[in-house]
Amino acid sequence: MTEQFTEIVTLIKRSQYNAQKNVNIEMINLYWQVGEYIHQKIASASWGEGMISELAHYIERKHPELKGFRLRALYKMLQFYTFYLSYIENKSIKSTVNQQEIMPSLMAQFTDIRNTMIVQVSWSHHLTLMTKTKSREECDFYLRLCIQENYSVRELERQIKSSLYERVRLGQQQSPMSGDKINTDESLLFRDKYIFEFLNLPESHSEKDLQQALIHKIKDFILELGDGFIFIGEEYRVTVGGTDFYVDLLFFHRDLQCLVAFELKTTAFLPEYLGKLNFYLEALDRKVKREHERPSVGILLCKEQNDEIVEYAMNRSLSPAIISEYQTFLPDKKLLRQKLHELFENEME
Incomplete structure (x- = not known):
């Protein structure tokens, strides 16, 4: 009887994880498109950087129910877009699960990244990758590692701090991607405060x-x-x-x-x-x-x-x-x- 109960609990947890994963995909895609929009406006000289501050104030004043779009967050979305732009252009991070071309956006002027590897980790993972990796190759290494090994943000930071990429490049250590998988609790993967903000839930x-x-x-x-x-x-x-x-x-x-x-x-x-x-x-x-x-x-x-x-x-x-x-x-x-x-x-x- 206990074994049957355990199976039900497993089904519940798996369903919760899949739901969180789908929310994460939509959130990452949205943050990409917001960054793309801001980048295009600045690149075309339609906006000065002061407009980003005005946008943040507008959202806070007119739409206080929308959480997670303050000035600092908007700059992070712009950084996110520019950081991964060359990856998308070179299709170097096309999904390892779905090999189709990047889906055309529902809004023609924006890029849809939901079929790329980018959406397979949380926003907190991306903040860590953007601030702690030093090259495109190093970022790609850790991104793929996070996906395959289900690294939590804490584990990702630990691996970067231990210079795993450099040690693998020098041949001093075998890459975890070619060995046994690390048993990481997948329920930890998307415990990301930005997901809660994206859903506009009360912080309490x-x-x-x-x-x-x-x-x-x-x-x-x-x-x-x-x-x-x-x-x-x-x-x-x-x-x-x-x-x-x-x-x-x-x-x-x-x-x-x-x-x-x-x-x-x-x-x-x-x-x-x-x-x-x-x-x-x-x-x-x-x-x-x-x-x-x-x-x-x-x-x-x-x-x-x-x-x-x-x-x-x-x-x-x-x-x-x-x-x-x-x-x-x-x-x-x-x-x-x-x-x-x-x-x-x-x-x-």
Whole structure:
């Protein structure tokens, strides 16, 4: 009976994987065509580069339901098109599964890449290939490897970092494409935040799990910094005006004799984050802090792709001398930034 149940679960997982794969194909093709459109407009002098910014603002203002098309993302799509353009022109990455010619686009002015190898890996794979490979041959090598071996982005980055391409070229190692396949969980292949953006789903559907995983790890890391920190709680509740608010992580620092609140954001820094953190500190000072303790301190951790922000929120009433003393005992910003980067890189995989 258990074996039959397992077969049903296998069918469900396989169907989910195929659905995600089809979404990925459409998304990659769309990003290609957006990049192609922008490239053609700039090449014909119809657009200056400032028009890309205007396009991003237009989409954000007029169509806020369309996610994943901010300025940085649009530039990535343009880079994606120009990066692979010579591949398409030379037909060097024609699908190894379907050997037909590239399908004509439904919109005649655009190229359809759905029958090429490009759509067989996720957008995050392409971002890695565009930024970490140094030549067309190296990119082609890793692209084919990803498809055949079902590499996750993390595994792809590991292979590039280990210089697998160079070692194979020098004959020091056999290419994995000619040996045994790596058993990679195919369900990991398309866990790509860009797919969720492409579907216009609310970010909260996966944000909470990621945030909780990061909170647990950053908590353990902070406790390793020394015996000054005493952990009080995570999602620590403070009630103001009958409404409950939750601080991600709350510590007490023995040397500073004050509460230290950590807020972790899985998005880019926004000014209102500091305002919210200061609100938490005021609430902690009024409702949690003991009379003999010093004013609470907050540390804000933000992340967006490769940008980490670590900012201390100090009470404005504190003197420069006290602020300097606080900063001496608090974790070094560079160390927190490095650890935050490592945590995000690991958890996003």
